[in-house]
Amino acid sequence: MEELLKYILQNLVSKPEKISISKKEEGADITFIIQVDDEDKGKIIGKGGRNIKAIRDILVVLAKRSQQKVFLKIE
Numbered sequence: 001m002e003e004l005l006k007y008i009l010q011n012l013v014s015k016p017e018k019i020s021i022s023k024k025e026e027g028a029d030i031t032f033i034i035q036v037d038d039e040d041k042g043k044i045i046g047k048g049g050r051n052i053k054a055i056r057d058i059l060v061v062l063a064k065r066s067q068q069k070v071f072l073k074i075e
Contacts, residue, residue: 001062013040031071
């Protein structure tokens with residue numbers, strides 16, 4: 001799941017080398033904390049939040065297969 005998230009983000013941003021993803025697991029909950037360059041935050045969020053919603057939707061589908069919940073935070 002983390003590799004897929006990184007792949008998606010690398011293809012959205014202009015500075016893929018500045019992507020940092022950390023993962024916190026608490027029981028069945030997984031929280032991915034994404035850190036990117038300030039210029040790229042808007043690209044990840046997208047117009048009206050469409051990009052981040054699509055990314056979350058993909059991760060939620062993957063997490064449901066293993067009875068987990070996924071959360072994303074952008075810093």
